[in-house]
Amino acid sequence: xxxxxxxxxxxxxxxxxxxxxxxxxxxxxxxxxxxxxxxxxxxxxxxxxxxxxxxxxxxxxxxxxxxxxxxxxxxxxxxxxxxxxxxxxxxxxxxxxxxxxxxxxxxxxxxxxxxxxxxxxxxxxxxxxxxxxxxxxxxxxxxxxxxxxxxxxxxxxxxxxxxxxxxxxxxxxxxxxxxxxxxxxxxxxxxxxxxxxxxxxxxxxxxxxxxxxxxxxxxxxxxxxxxxx
Numbered sequence: 001x002x003x004x005x006x007x008x009x010x011x012x013x014x015x016x017x018x019x020x021x022x023x024x025x026x027x028x029x030x031x032x033x034x035x036x037x038x039x040x041x042x043x044x045x046x047x048x049x050x051x052x053x054x055x056x057x058x059x060x061x062x063x064x065x066x067x068x069x070x071x072x073x074x075x076x077x078x079x080x081x082x083x084x085x086x087x088x089x090x091x092x093x094x095x096x097x098x099x100x101x102x103x104x105x106x107x108x109x110x111x112x113x114x115x116x117x118x119x120x121x122x123x124x125x126x127x128x129x130x131x132x133x134x135x136x137x138x139x140x141x142x143x144x145x146x147x148x149x150x151x152x153x154x155x156x157x158x159x160x161x162x163x164x165x166x167x168x169x170x171x172x173x174x175x176x177x178x179x180x181x182x183x184x185x186x187x188x189x190x191x192x193x194x195x196x197x198x199x200x201x202x203x204x205x206x207x208x209x210x211x212x213x214x215x216x217x218x219x220x221x222x223x224x225x226x227x228x229x
Contacts, residue, residue, distance in 0.1 A: 011035050012064065018047035020054045026062075030096070033064035034087075038072045038080035038111060050081035050112075058089045063127075066100035067118065071136040072111045073104030074161035080111040088119040096128045099169060099182075102136040103159035112163045123174035123202075130174045130202055131182030133167065133192065133218070135159060151183070152214060160187035167220075170198040177204040180211040181227060184218045195220035197229055 012027040016037040027033045034056050039046030047053070056067060067087040072080050092098045099118050103111075123130055135156055137148045148156035164186060174181070181202040186192035195218045203226075213229035222228055 015054060016043070016051045017045040018050070018052050022054075022056045022059070024058045026060045027064060028062040029064050031065050032068040032100070033059070033061045033066060035068040035070070036082055036085050038070065038082050040075070040078040040080055042078065049079060050083050052081075052083040052085075054085040056085070056087045056090075060091045060093075061095060062093045064092070064095050066095060066097040066132075068100040068102065069113055069116060071102040071104040072113060072162055074106040074109040074111050074159070076109035078109075082113050082116075084115045086117045086119065087121070088117070090118075090121050092121070092123045092126070094125050094127055095123060096126075097130075097132050098123045098126060098174070099131045099133075101133040101164065101167065103134070103162045104136050105157075105159065106161060108161075110161050110163070112165075113167075114163065114165045116167045118169045119171055121169070121172040123172070125176035126174060127178060129179055129182050130172075130177065131169065131184070133164065133195070134183055134185035156185070158185050158187040158216070160190040163190065164192040166194040166196075167192070168196040168198065169200060170196075172200045172202070174202040175204070177206070180206045180214065182213050182229070184213060184215040184229060186217040188217050191217040191219055193219055197222045197225040199223065200225035202226065
């Protein structure tokens with residue numbers, strides 16, 4: 001008898017380009033449900049060489065690892081970029097993650113994630129994090145990457161070379177779940193700016209432990225959010 005092997009590294013939809021709409025889709029998988037990938041300054045399918053103007057709406061996701069941005073790592077000269085992406089009217093059932101913005105390691109160059117909106121999000125019993133903004137957790141198939149699978153146990157280095165600006169999460173409701181509500185981790189030398197939480201309600205057994213968000217070097221505004229990040 002052997003243990004079952006989940007079909008990992010099986011993304012649902014991985015768009016890169018500009019003026020993209022993904023609408024009315026059901027996705028069941030064990031990796032990113034939708035992962036918006038960065039474009040570069042040589043990309044012919046991307047306006048101004050940046051993945052931008054992407055709308056993802058009316059999706060039902062079973063399991064999955066979220067409505068994701070990235071992963072995005074710094075590069076020299078190619079300007080990896082994701083801007084102006086909207087995820088709205090998304091229903092999650094037992095997601096491994098729901099909202100996921102992830103950086104990759106790298107020591108030279110830069111990249112940018114900017115103007116991202118998550119709106120009208122429903123989450124039922126997240127298996128892992130509701131919200132995760134920070135270093136890529138999964139290792140790549142070639143075993144590269146930070147591999148922050150067990151964070152907050154053990155180290156997990158943040159990425160100073162990716163600008164993360166103007167991320168808004170609005171009208172999110174989550175019930176159940178094993179872990180605290182989420183992680184927002186940025187770098188001391190390049191903090192995340194304008195991280196906005198509006199009308200957020202996340203509940204779970206962790207409330208009995210008085211646990212909340214894990215956050216580092218992220219700045220923005222909070223309106224009517226429980227728990228307060």
